[in-house]
Amino acid sequence: MDQLAQRTQDAAAHKPIISFRNIVKRFGSMTAVDNVSLDIMPGEFFALLGPSGCGKTTLLRMLAGFEVPTEGSVLIDGQDMGETPPNKRPVNMVFQSYAVFPHMNVADNVAYGLKIDGLPKDEIKARVQEALDLVQLGPLAARKPDQLSGGQRQRVALARALIKRPKVLLLDEPLSALDAKLREAMRFELSQLQQKVGITFIMVTHDQDEALAIASRIAVMHKGAIAQLGTPSDLYEFPASRFVADFIGSVNMFEGTLIKDGADEAVIACPDLAPYSVHLPHSAPGSAGASVWVAIRPEKLNLHKNASEPPAVPDCPPAHNVARGEIKEISYLGDSSIFHVQLSSGQLLRVSRPNRSRYEQEHFGWGDTVWVSWAGSSPVVLLS
Amino acid sequence: MALEKQSRAAFWVTVLPPTLWIAVFFLIPLGIVWAYSFGHNEGLTGVAITGTFDNYIRAFDPLYLQIFGKSIAVAGLTTLLCLIIGFPVALAIVFANEKMRPLLLLLVMLPFWTNLLIRTYALIAVLRTEGFANWTLAWFWNQGSTLAALVGLQPFPAYQPLELLYNNFAVVVGLVYVHLPFMVLPLYAALDRLDKSLMEASLDLGAGHLRTLFSIVVPLALPGIVSGVIITFVPALGAYLTPDLLGGTDSQMIANVIERQFKRANDWPFGAALSFLLMYATFAAIALRAYLTRGQPADGHGI
Ligand SMILES: Nc1ncnc2c1ncn2[C@@H]1O[C@H](COP(=O)(O)OP(=O)(O)OP(=O)(O)O)[C@@H](O)[C@H]1O
Ligand SMILES: [Mg+2]
Numbered sequence: 001m002d003q004l005a006q007r008t009q010d011a012a013a014h015k016p017i018i019s020f021r022n023i024v025k026r027f028g029s030m031t032a033v034d035n036v037s038l039d040i041m042p043g044e045f046f047a048l049l050g051p052s053g054c055g056k057t058t059l060l061r062m063l064a065g066f067e068v069p070t071e072g073s074v075l076i077d078g079q080d081m082g083e084t085p086p087n088k089r090p091v092n093m094v095f096q097s098y099a100v101f102p103h104m105n106v107a108d109n110v111a112y113g114l115k116i117d118g119l120p121k122d123e124i125k126a127r128v129q130e131a132l133d134l135v136q137l138g139p140l141a142a143r144k145p146d147q148l149s150g151g152q153r154q155r156v157a158l159a160r161a162l163i164k165r166p167k168v169l170l171l172d173e174p175l176s177a178l179d180a181k182l183r184e185a186m187r188f189e190l191s192q193l194q195q196k197v198g199i200t201f202i203m204v205t206h207d208q209d210e211a212l213a214i215a216s217r218i219a220v221m222h223k224g225a226i227a228q229l230g231t232p233s234d235l236y237e238f239p240a241s242r243f244v245a246d247f248i249g250s251v252n253m254f255e256g257t258l259i260k261d262g263a264d265e266a267v268i269a270c271p272d273l274a275p276y277s278v279h280l281p282h283s284a285p286g287s288a289g290a291s292v293w294v295a296i297r298p299e300k301l302n303l304h305k306n307a308s309e310p311p312a313v314p315d316c317p318p319a320h321n322v323a324r325g326e327i328k329e330i331s332y333l334g335d336s337s338i339f340h341v342q343l344s345s346g347q348l349l350r351v352s353r354p355n356r357s358r359y360e361q362e363h364f365g366w367g368d369t370v371w372v373s374w375a376g377s378s379p380v381v382l383l384s
Numbered sequence: 385m386a387l388e389k390q391s392r393a394a395f396w397v398t399v400l401p402p403t404l405w406i407a408v409f410f411l412i413p414l415g416i417v418w419a420y421s422f423g424h425n426e427g428l429t430g431v432a433i434t435g436t437f438d439n440y441i442r443a444f445d446p447l448y449l450q451i452f453g454k455s456i457a458v459a460g461l462t463t464l465l466c467l468i469i470g471f472p473v474a475l476a477i478v479f480a481n482e483k484m485r486p487l488l489l490l491l492v493m494l495p496f497w498t499n500l501l502i503r504t505y506a507l508i509a510v511l512r513t514e515g516f517a518n519w520t521l522a523w524f525w526n527q528g529s530t531l532a533a534l535v536g537l538q539p540f541p542a543y544q545p546l547e548l549l550y551n552n553f554a555v556v557v558g559l560v561y562v563h564l565p566f567m568v569l570p571l572y573a574a575l576d577r578l579d580k581s582l583m584e585a586s587l588d589l590g591a592g593h594l595r596t597l598f599s600i601v602v603p604l605a606l607p608g609i610v611s612g613v614i615i616t617f618v619p620a621l622g623a624y625l626t627p628d629l630l631g632g633t634d635s636q637m638i639a640n641v642i643e644r645q646f647k648r649a650n651d652w653p654f655g656a657a658l659s660f661l662l663m664y665a666t667f668a669a670i671a672l673r674a675y676l677t678r679g680q681p682a683d684g685h686g687i
Contacts, residue, residue: 065587087588093584096581101600103603116595
């Protein structure tokens with residue numbers, strides 16, 4: 001309870017626990033991190049998300065002290081870290097490979113950081129027990145790492161870092177070495193753990209599902225820079241660029257021209273959708289004549305049986321927000337099915353439908369000609 | 385079937401020549417020397433193999449035991465110095481940037497490709513009375529003297545060259561110089577295999593560099609250290625040329641004694657017995673290594 005109070009207090013004070021200020025990191029002529037500024041608040045579960053090689057690990061390693069920024073500064077709890085070595089920073093890291101010491105048993109691994117701090121023996125013992133219980137490893141304390149599963153090794157790494165009571169816990173792709181089922185279970189455990197200990201977590205991942213599922217805030221990185229910063233739903237529903245829309249979730253993207261831009265109505269003509277157009281019940285970014293992209297998520301598209309007239313879309317002028325095509329492929333995913341609908345322009349649309357009923361009333365099959373429609377609020381208009 | 389026959393033929397064709405080679409030029413001569421060790425001289429050139437243990441009993445004479453002991457001490461000191469010098473070198477190569485690493489390894493191995501005799505004579509040029517070492521020391525001495533005179537102190541007495549050659553010191557220097565690559569290479573292999581994130585994890589958990597070295601790096605590199613120690617100790621124990629050329633009258637090692645038995649003393653049976661005692665000591669060292677690294681996975685973890 002008091003942790004929660006503490007957290008709200010800190011948040012109210014609006015004092016970031018971590019600040020990256022104009023960080024640039026170059027390796028030779030190669031720029032790995034390109035002018036990143038970022039504040040992370042106490043108690044956040046923050047995710048750095050991006051494709052391979054975008055600089056996530058490098059950013060995290062600058063926080064831990066394993067790399068020194070070429071330009072800019074890193075502040076932890078208001079203190080400029082400068083060239084403070086890793087062993088003097090109030091952060092701890094869970095390594096991607098876990099880096100569990102192979103020559104020590106589980107308890108010795110977990111106790112390592114406290115032994116270095118020179119704590120009394122019985123206090124170390126008590127805290128090791130507490131940390132092992134926290135990650136449910138109590139019974140395995142005497143095991144050697146080579147007698148542990150991947151998930152158990154990861155818990156050792158977690159306990160070993162948490163026992164130091166860091167201000168911030170850094171996790172580099174903590175779940176990537178686990179199999180799919182375990183990964184999902186550990187996602188839940190990680191977020192439970194974070195709430196229990198109340199420490200700020202910063203996690204690097206290239207798995208967007210993982211980031212959406214556990215992070216309270218996400219920075220999407222692209223080529224060393226932050227492409228967008230926001231909550232998971234912000235990023236999913238309001239992507240700021242084609243890169244983010246495409247990287248987070250799956251999306252249908254059309255290039256088009258803004259032909260009408262009013263205060264409460266905008267129309268975009270997309271060659272791929274001709275003769276129909278996209279209608280929005282609000283203004284669009286850019287001015288009339290601008291070339292834009294329209295992004296629509298697959299689950300926001302509706303399928304209709306073939307008919308001579310396009311289906312009517314509520315609150316939308318006729319012949320807008322519709323398309324006609326042929327089902328080329330159906331991927332059955334269990335909970336939903338993905339329909340690949342080919343338009344006359346050749347473009348493929350991905351339409352996702354939940355499989356609500358075990359006996360499909362309205363059956364759509366391979367080769368069927370169908371209408372696709374969407375609400376005016378569904379498309380996102382992007383300028384870049 | 386035909387294929388099997390063919391591959392069996394290929395097997396014999398590839399295996400037989402080297403086996404014969406080893407048998408004819410190594411195992412058989414070794415067997416002969418072993419047989420000699422149980423014989424005694426007959427006339428000037430003959431050896432009668434009588435199955436006597438006299439040669440071995442003679443080898444346990446305090447005179448020879450002392451030389452054995454001294455050889456072990458010198459080889460041990462050499463190994464220790466190689467370890468102390470070689471460990472930081474191997475560590476530095478592992479952490480050098482990728483472009484430098486092959487070059488540094490090449491520098492370590494370069495002496496291997498030079499004849500031992502030439503290297504030893506080069507060392508004589510460095511260590512002798514008018515050698516480079518004394519020359520450099522004399523230069524510093526004279527500079528110091530000039531400096532002292534400048535600030536008004538008594539100039540130093542004339543430089544007395546240090547006796548660096550033809551003593552035990554020279555032998556150890558020479559052995560360390562010759563055997564350093566034997567130590568550096570296995571250490572490098574072990575350290576290079578070590579997961580760098582283990583060291584980073586140790587730093588991250590608050591350990592300094594020294595603590596990380598002794599709590600993480602050394603225990604994990606132990607199989608490599610043991611290999612390096614044995615690989616250095618064994619040839620150092622049997623060193624012949626270095627003590628012969630750099631040593632004084634009291635720096636002879638067991639190999640020099642063996643050589644004398646075969647040549648000047650013309651006592652082949654006794655030389656053979658000494659040779660085999662040296663070989664048994666070597667086997668003991670190798671067995672010790674196998675014992676110390678037993679049950680080790682090849683990836684260098686454990687102990
Ligand atoms: N020590 C280094 N020396 C040279 N280049 C490096 C070094 N570390 C990282 N890089 C380069 O910097 C870029 C960013 O690397 P980084 O490891 O931060 O990527 P990442 O986003 O973590 O990718 P991944 O998801 O594959 O782990 C990459 O192109 C990488 O090759
Ligand atoms: Mg990475």
